[in-house]
Amino acid sequence: MKNNILEVSAIKDGTVIDHIPAGNLFKVISILRLEEIKETITFGTNFQSKKLGKKAIIKLSNVFFKDSDINRISLVAPEAKLNIIKDYKVVEKKIVEVPDEIQGIIKCVNPKCITNHEKIITKFSLVDKKKIQLRCHFCEKITDPSLIEKI
Amino acid sequence: MKNKSLVSITDYTKGEYLSILDTAAEFEKNSYQDLLKGKVVATLFFEPSTRTRLSFESAVNRLGGRVIGFSDANTSSVTKGETLYDTIKVVSNFAELIIMRHPLEGSARYASELSKVPIVNAGDGANQHPTQTLLDLYSIRKTQGTLDNLKICMVGDLKYGRTVHSLLMALSQFGANFYFISPDELKMPKEYKMHLDSLNLHYQESKDINENILDADIIYMTRVQKERFSDPIEYERTKNAYVLKGEMLSGCKNTMRVLHPLPRVNEIDQEVDSGPFAYYFEQTENGVYVRQAIISIILGLK
Numbered sequence A: 001m002k003n004n005i006l007e008v009s010a011i012k013d014g015t016v017i018d019h020i021p022a023g024n025l026f027k028v029i030s031i032l033r034l035e036e037i038k039e040t041i042t043f044g045t046n047f048q049s050k051k052l053g054k055k056a057i058i059k060l061s062n063v064f065f066k067d068s069d070i071n072r073i074s075l076v077a078p079e080a081k082l083n084i085i086k087d088y089k090v091v092e093k094k095i096v097e098v099p100d101e102i103q104g105i106i107k108c109v110n111p112k113c114i115t116n117h118e119k120i121i122t123k124f125s126l127v128d129k130k131k132i133q134l135r136c137h138f139c140e141k142i143t144d145p146s147l148i149e150k151i
Numbered sequence B: 001m002k003n004k005s006l007v008s009i010t011d012y013t014k015g016e017y018l019s020i021l022d023t024a025a026e027f028e029k030n031s032y033q034d035l036l037k038g039k040v041v042a043t044l045f046f047e048p049s050t051r052t053r054l055s056f057e058s059a060v061n062r063l064g065g066r067v068i069g070f071s072d073a074n075t076s077s078v079t080k081g082e083t084l085y086d087t088i089k090v091v092s093n094f095a096e097l098i099i100m101r102h103p104l105e106g107s108a109r110y111a112s113e114l115s116k117v118p119i120v121n122a123g124d125g126a127n128q129h130p131t132q133t134l135l136d137l138y139s140i141r142k143t144q145g146t147l148d149n150l151k152i153c154m155v156g157d158l159k160y161g162r163t164v165h166s167l168l169m170a171l172s173q174f175g176a177n178f179y180f181i182s183p184d185e186l187k188m189p190k191e192y193k194m195h196l197d198s199l200n201l202h203y204q205e206s207k208d209i210n211e212n213i214l215d216a217d218i219i220y221m222t223r224v225q226k227e228r229f230s231d232p233i234e235y236e237r238t239k240n241a242y243v244l245k246g247e248m249l250s251g252c253k254n255t256m257r258v259l260h261p262l263p264r265v266n267e268i269d270q271e272v273d274s275g276p277f278a279y280y281f282e283q284t285e286n287g288v289y290v291r292q293a294i295i296s297i298i299l300g301l302k
Ligand SMILES: [Zn+2]
Pocket: A108, A109, A110, A113, A114, A115, A136, A137, A138, A139, A140, A141, B106
């Protein structure tokens, strides 16, 4: 039984996303549209973490992300770390970066924003990377991270 | 600026503001020019704003152009549930320029990205109304001879007033010194003060209108609306504290002028109108020249 969890979830080739805040695991899953992936996905949550309190991990077989896609999770998992696995070995480690511009994913907080009334892909630019403050490209209002709501 | 939509005051540079103001000054000297002869401009007013619409339509007419459009969403297909997307896709086939006012914020930016022809934003909710800002700049430059390093006193609703926000953004490029005079509930939002801090520009905040107007170059008045107050008693207490009266202006600089985006309710006493400091009615006249300049520059006619 030793290392049971690890053996079940060890992957030959693919990506491991670690240090996801446990509460945001399902947001990460939906931002990355993992429900559409046909490969084997393992995830675990509520692991103890010194940094995050409780963290979640996702392991994806044969899935490799483009930086521009993976960086989208930085809004909900800014501390996330990626291990790229090839032939059971970690060949590359990556951290996520908050992008300068974010399309889709989040909803504008302003109820009077046109994006909440017509079928429009939202677009935000980052005005403050540290506090993750986003300015709506359309109504120009600032969306605070605590109010970030996924579409 | 040719073919470039005017959605937000920050879309244009300082140099572009100045060339619009210079062109507006030419139109002030000679307003009736057939530059738009044979051309069609659409005015789409999804919410009524008679003053702004008439100013734009006067500008187009003075340029010899024709106007199509609607003055109220109730008289258009919007009431049948047509999307803004469809309206813009259709109307951009009918006109060479679309002037649009809409109650939703960001609608003008969205329209500018859908339209084949340039969009001039005539107000998108509480967000932007850039032609108002340009006519304010024109009025300030005309009365003061410059836009550089002026003392600008903004009075009233500084929290929700989009005109003061846009004017602040524009004037901050000219090194202005600001006095913000408002009740506590309606103070200038932090983001604008941070913007001034980042440029090392000076500003002062006060609740007292008498305190700070004596060395002002411009007093920019705004309406204090009842619906902005969470506490109606607070409104009753403050509403008369932000009314400009004739006697308050004695001792002001001779060159000082009072501006107001209009319509006013009671925040400028009528006795100020006949004095030397009132400039708000001339300000509306300037609006026509500035709109003539914007339209003809965007259409590449100037
Ligand atoms: Zn928005």
